[in-house]
Amino acid sequence: MLNANIEAAMNLSFAAFLRCGEFTLDNKEKFDSSRHLSRGSVQFLPNVSSPTHVLLSIPSSKTDPFRKGVSIVVAAAPGTSTCPVAALRYLFEPHPADVNSPLFVGENGQALTRTSFIARMKSAIARLGLDTSKYYPYY
Structure with a gap:
């Protein structure tokens, strides 16, 4: 289920030109x-x-x-x-x-956080063999 959440978040955010703050929460934020x-x-x-x-x-x-x-x-x-x-x-x-x-929900079953989404995105970039330091997360 988590992979489906991350995949849907990535696909939708790219297709709709969403800012990270439009589909994730800050760690301290309550849904x-x-x-x-x-x-x-x-x-x-x-x-x-x-x-x-x-x-x-x-x-x-x-x-x-x-x-x-x-x-x-x-x-x-x-x-x-x-x-x-x-x-x-x-x-x-x-x-x-x-x-x-x-x-979208994260690993803990709660609303997906920006930190969690960016970590998963960087992990996907690294699996492609790309240098993650060249990708800056814009909020």
Whole structure:
């Protein structure tokens, strides 16, 4: 399940140009579905059984000074290993959860933290044989 969470987080954040702070929490932060991405933030369209895209509702962001929220349409990339819609669908289908629970969870079963996500990202970069010091995590 953890790998599915990390894969979905990586695929979605890349496809939707998300900032790390939009889909992870600081270590000291407590999850709040009214401010953070939750399962209810994702809507599969036209339907969950054969989605062509998702509507991602971001309740709060650094670039949203009035905290009105914003919705982003993220298209599927069928047949690719980096399809954000397929990764989200896999995350949702076998593992139903409350709409107010965190969209992505870490090893402890709690909302995914920035520290944990960056560590997993650096580990993936290292497995590719690349120098992790050349990749700076932008928040």
